[in-house]
Amino acid sequence: MASEKVIAQKQEIVANLKEKLTGSVAGVLVDYKGINVAEDTKLRKELREAGVDYTVVKNTLLKFAIDEVGFGALDAHLSGTTALAVSKEDPVIAAKILAKYAEDSKGQFSIKAGFLDGEVIDSDKVIAVGKLxxxxxxxxxxxxxxxxxxxxxxxxxxxxxxxxxxxxxxxxx
The missing domain is CATH 1.20.5 (Single alpha-helices involved in coiled-coils or other helix-helix interfaces)
Incomplete structure (x- = not known):
């Protein structure tokens, strides 16, 4: 059985994820398998400079957060390695950077799904938004x-x- 301390830490992580989701105009879920440290560092720097918060997350904890904010349709995409990128101001920038990166990575890094203005969107729509x-x-x-x-x-x-x-x-x- 998990200790109370561990449970409290996980509840805090879920609360932080929920806050990120509700405080953002757009977000993207990605599968980051196959990315090396140098590429990851470069990607994180580009996202940070664009005002995008990028975090590797545990699927189970993210599931609790997305269910609480009404993005249950994202549950189907919570398998494998998952990172969450959210933007508080620009609804296009996270999708733009990550879609370009996914295209350049030739299948090692992929877009799972996303959300825009409170609606869940599939990977094709995330890529289309990224081209705007x-x-x-x-x-x-x-x-x-x-x-x-x-x-x-x-x-x-x-x-x-x-x-x-x-x-x-x-x-x-």
């Missing part, structure tokens, strides 16, 4: 489109003003 532009890229595209229209309007108004000056009769003194 980031929030910053979308804002730049939007501003570029808006700026192009404003610039066009300014050029047209300037041309009308110049044409009006050419056609105006000269005033004699």
């Amino acid at each position: 532009p980031s929030k910053e890229q979308l804002l730049v595209q939007l501003l570029s489109v808006l700026n192009g229209n404003i610039r066009g309007l300014a050029v047209a108004l300037n041309a009308i003003a110049e044409k009006g000056q050419e056609e105006a009769p000269a005033v004699e003194a």
Whole structure:
């Protein structure tokens, strides 16, 4: 029988996982088998710099946490080695980094499933989300489109003003 101390530690881990899940806009479960230490260090650094919390988790403890937050559909993906990556602000960044890494690893590292805006999504959807532009890229595209229209309007108004000056009769003194 597990000691009270061990049970308390596990309950604390489950509570921390639950907090990560509820405080995040998106998350990804991955199977990290076959990844070496150097690759893992590089991946963790990239995720950390992007504001993504990446943690290797025990399936049984994660199961308790996901069941408590209503992500029971993730239970089917809790086998083998599991790591959880969650993002508190950017719904795309974790999927983007991990999908690219999974593609480059040629099957040794794979996406299991994920969640986005409170909904569980399968690995194909996680990969599709990973291919979306980031929030910053979308804002730049939007501003570029808006700026192009404003610039066009300014050029047209300037041309009308110049044409009006050419056609105006000269005033004699």
